Amino acid sequence: MSLFDDKKIIIIGDRDGIPGPAIEECIKTTGGEVVFSSTECFV
Numbered sequence: 001m002s003l004f005d006d007k008k009i010i011i012i013g014d015r016d017g018i019p020g021p022a023i024e025e026c027i028k029t030t031g032g033e034v035v036f037s038s039t040e041c042f043v
Contacts, residue, residue, distance in 0.1 A: 002032075007032045009027050010036045011024055011036065011038070012038055013039040015039055015042075021039070
């Protein structure tokens with residue numbers, strides 16, 4: 001059983017850090033459902 005089983009996940013990645021799609025791929029392996037994923041630039 002995972003912490004993210006049957007959870008809906010919102011991902012906001014950072015352009016200079018970890019991008020959203022990379023986090024999304026990790027979350028998919030834990031059983032969570034990604035409902036929104038984006039990579040933003042925080043200046």
